[in-house]
Amino acid sequence: MKQITGSFCRTKIALTCILISAACSAIAQQKQGLPVIQQVKFKADTTSITRFGAKGDGLFLNTQSINKAIEAVSQKGGGVVLIPSGLWLTGPIELKSNVNLHLKRDAILQFTDDFTQYKLVQGNWEGQPAWRNQSPISGVNLQNIAITGAGIIDGNGGAWRMVKKDKLTETQWKTLVASGGVVRADGKMWYPSEKTVKGSNTKNAGVIEPGKTAADYEDIKDFLRPNLVVLTGCKKVLLEGVTFQNSPAWNLHPLLCEDLTLRNLQVKNPWFAQNGDGVDVESCKNVLIEGSTFDVGDDGICIKSGRDEAGRKRGVPTENVIIRNNVVYHAHGGFVIGSEMSGGAKNIWVYNCSFIGTDIGLRFKTTRGRGGVVENIYVNNINMIDIPGEAILFDMYYAAVDPVPLAGEKREAIKTVTVPVTEATPQFRNFYIKDVVANGAEKAIFFRGLPEMNIKDIHLENVTVQSKKGVEIIEASNIFLKNVKVITNDTNPVVRVQNGTNININGLQYKNGAELLFDITGEKTKGVKITGTDVSKAQKTSAFATGVNQSVLEISK
Known part of the structure; x- marks a missing residue:
């Protein structure tokens, strides 16, 4: 009895630390003018799942025991449901309001590979309503919920994935x-x-x-793989300290949630796990993701808001998001917006993050048919190493393939055509990115908009990238590069502009002896202005494609 009491006391101390940390975080955010995310609060009442017959022997199926414990605690006003030391095999768990599911450090909650335990339910997949197998952990229209502790939640994804x-x-x-x-x-x-x-x-x-x-x-x-954790329409949510791993598909999927905090998490999937995203925040408002580590098989930290007509009909953007002090290891992208962003995304702050070995660093992707507006995105203090693709990428021709081709894989070149602007035309605008350092990338910076809808109003400042290739700007308008340093192996050219308008480059630094500094193509290109840049270090300053007037490039001190 003394041992159990001591365990419960330590749980209470941990919850008190959560509340203190949340209060300090809210005060700091108010001072910085950032959105404030409302935090959870639970009764100091802890109930172990063992009281409902649970056994941590890795053999007994604990689905009923765990769900009964959650239901009982919620019914009496809330509190903590404790997963103690042990290996707890279970089927799907359904969270309830005012419950904190708390895992001890030496607790593993593993979901069964018996597919009959997962019923087909109407859910959401990649931004569209779809039938899916019930998620291992789910909650719908709940308030004041949490998953905390230092234990491990394992989705047994190897049983599901191709x-x-x-x-x-x-x-x-x-x-x-x-x-x-x-x-x-x-x-x-x-x-x-x-x-x-x-x-x-x-x-x-x-x-x-x-x-x-x-x-x-x-x-x-069997093909309709579930996401590990799906929370839909929930308010005041906390995920803290836990390791979420080995999901059949996405690890964490909050949808239409408000006041969501993810703190000090470990989120893992094998690097080869298809659709093995870390977290996909979809159509949520007031979100904080901090102090967490991601090492996954697809995008690391991703912002979404629905796909195509279904997303536009929902019409709920992801907004008021703070992402800070995170590390992303293997992933298709470190921080990502899209491609399902049809409801829009706005007012997002990303800072003090590191990306190590992610296919792309900052990845903003969409395609025709999505619609939606992504705007007011603020990114600063980002460090990257060993990026196989682009350090910074804006691409409006996303084709649902891995960002880095496998050995021997051939891909067709993009065929550029202009189509009418409709509600299905996506938009990227008003991005502010500064203080970025990347050591090792295939390409430093890549913009590729649509001819009928350029990427617009993008500001990059104090960016240093060591890469094989430099900067490419295609179908983009009002692009501002200030104090950008690109140290590239391929210096032919350092910067390529194709059908770009109002391109402003101030203080560009590059490798001494570069073969060609600026390559200007595209009959729509105009207003390329270069200031504060020593062009004399290049073997050749500029080259122009046939039909491009040399007056579109203006170089001044």
């Missing part, structure tokens, strides 16, 4: 194939089951269609 052969070593591939499952005819993809194979070959698999029920999707059920 794997590309090219992403494994020969030994890993042979071991995977020997475990069972199905190998595609060309030998390049492994699937856990025949249902997964059929789902992968089904167009718009899982998308909700009128008149169809869950039974109509049973033959592709």
Whole structure:
């Protein structure tokens, strides 16, 4: 009894620290003019899942015990549901209002690989309403909820996900194939089951269609992988201290939530995990993500707001977001907006973050058909090393492929056409990025807008990148680069501008002896102004494509 009491006291002390930390954070944010995120508060009442018959032996299925504990605590006004030391096997868990699910440091909550435990439910996948397997942890229209502690939540994702052969070593591939499952005819993809194979070959698999029920999707059920944690329409949410790992798809997916705090988390997925995002904040308001580490198989920290017509119809942007003091290791992008951003995104602050080995550092992606406006994005104090792709990327031709091609993979060049502007035309505007350092990247900075809707009003200041290639600006307007230093291996050219208008470059620094400083192409290019830049260090200052008037480039001290 003394041991249990001591454990509960330590839990109370941990909760007190959470409240103090939240209060200090709110005061600091008010002083900086940043949005203030309302915090959770729980009764000092702790209930262990063992009181409801739970067993931490890795064999007993604890689904009913854990859910009964959560329900009981919520019914009596809330408090802490404790996951003590042990390996706790379980099926889907449903959170309830005013409950803090708290994991001890030596607790592992692992979700079963028995797919029959996960019923098909109407949810959301990549910004569209869809049938999915029930998420391991979920909550709908809740208030004042949390998952805290220092334990591990494991989604058993290996049982669900397909794997590309090219992403494994020969030994890993042979071991995977020997475990069972199905190998595609060309030998390049492994699937856990025949249902997964059929789902992968089904167009718009899982998308909700009128008149169809869950039974109509049973033959592709295994393909409809769940996200590890899905919280929908919840207010005052805290995720703190826990390790979330090995999700079948996205790890953390808050949707239509308000006052959301993610603090000091470890979020992990294998690097080869398709759709293995770290966190996807979708159509949420008032969000704080801080002090966390991500090492995943897709985008690390990602902002979304719905896809295409469904996202525009919802019409709820992600707004008032603070992202600070985080580290992202392997991921398709360190900090990402899109590509499902049809409801818009605005008023987002990202600072004091490090990206290590992410395919792209700062990644802003969309495509025709999305619609939506992304604006008022403030990024500063970002450090990166070993970026295989672009350090900073704006791309309005996102094609739903890995950002860095695999060995031998061939991709067709983008065919540029102009189409009418409609509500389905996306927009990127008003970005302010400063104090960025990247050591090692394929390309320093890349802008690619649409001919009918340029990327607009982007400000980059105090940016230093060591990369193979320099800066490329395509279909962009009102671009301001101040004190940008690009040390590149390929200096032919350092900066390429294609159909750019009002491009202002002040204080550009580059490798001494560069072959070509500025390459100007595109008949719509005009107003390229260079100031405060020593052009004499380049072998050749500028080159112009046929049909481009040399007067579009103006160089002055």
